[in-house]
Amino acid sequence: MAGMIWERNNNRASDEIRDIKITTNYTMHAEGSVLIECGNTKVICTATVSDKVPHFLKGQNSGWITAEYSMLPRATGSRNQREVSKGKQSGRTMEIQRLIGRALRTAVDLKVLGEKSITIDCDVIQADGGTRTASITGGYVALAIAINRLLKSKFISENPLIGNVAAISVGVVKAATVLDLEYEEDSIADVDMNLVMHKNGEFVEIQGTGENDTFSRNELNKMLEIGEKGIRKLFELQDKAIETTELHNIEKLYSL
Numbered sequence: 001m002a003g004m005i006w007e008r009n010n011n012r013a014s015d016e017i018r019d020i021k022i023t024t025n026y027t028m029h030a031e032g033s034v035l036i037e038c039g040n041t042k043v044i045c046t047a048t049v050s051d052k053v054p055h056f057l058k059g060q061n062s063g064w065i066t067a068e069y070s071m072l073p074r075a076t077g078s079r080n081q082r083e084v085s086k087g088k089q090s091g092r093t094m095e096i097q098r099l100i101g102r103a104l105r106t107a108v109d110l111k112v113l114g115e116k117s118i119t120i121d122c123d124v125i126q127a128d129g130g131t132r133t134a135s136i137t138g139g140y141v142a143l144a145i146a147i148n149r150l151l152k153s154k155f156i157s158e159n160p161l162i163g164n165v166a167a168i169s170v171g172v173v174k175a176a177t178v179l180d181l182e183y184e185e186d187s188i189a190d191v192d193m194n195l196v197m198h199k200n201g202e203f204v205e206i207q208g209t210g211e212n213d214t215f216s217r218n219e220l221n222k223m224l225e226i227g228e229k230g231i232r233k234l235f236e237l238q239d240k241a242i243e244t245t246e247l248h249n250i251e252k253l254y255s256l
């Protein structure tokens with residue numbers, strides 16, 4: 001049934017991503033930081049460098065990339081209780097931050113990074129669908145900026161970046177295959193899927209669920225097709241943000 005026309009907000013085409021804005025150097029202390037805005041979804045992503053690695057990597061001359069994810073209480077229409085006040089993270093939060101970490105590790109040669117860890121903090125300040133995909137896309141930019149600063153400051157001698165990683169949502173809404181779902185669409189989608197891709201054209205992860213209906217191989221192929229198209233656009237936006245970032249405080253002494 002996919003292929004019908006679903007009238008989207010702002011007259012957006014079915015295979016069109018939302019307006020994307022990436023503001024780099026958004027905070028002053030982190031080695032890499034961005035504010036990524038995907039339509040009305042806004043996420044602050046910061047990269048922090050440390051000379052410590054997890055215990056299972058000690059002595060192996062290998063680095064590590066990990067991530068933490070959180071959503072501010074009023075990022076949504078009603079206030080959510082802070083997870084720290086509950087004493088534990090929700091299963092959703094843990095699943096998302098593991099996804100972000102897995103995705104961003106594919107962007108880096110950990111052996112070249114050496115015994116350093118980079119933590120990507122993704123804090124959702126406003127949610128309108130696609131917070132995990134925005135976190136991955138913005139998280140890569142923050143990671144790349146941090147690594148570029150390490151290179152400029154000669155804390156590392158070789159660039160460990162392998163290539164961009166970005167993510168986007170696709171789905172079937174009212175029998176129409178659509179790209180980059182906002183919350184209104186995500187909440188009624190018959191099929192909801194998140195795609196994570198590496199710039200080399202290979203998939204990092206595919207998370208797809210028939211929420212209210214099953215989906216065919218043809219529908220799957222269509223979702224993959226428009227998803228890849230959207231991610232290619234995200235790669236361009238990531239590269240532009242990184243290339244045009246004015247690296248400041250290059251000679252800052254990192255606590256490595």
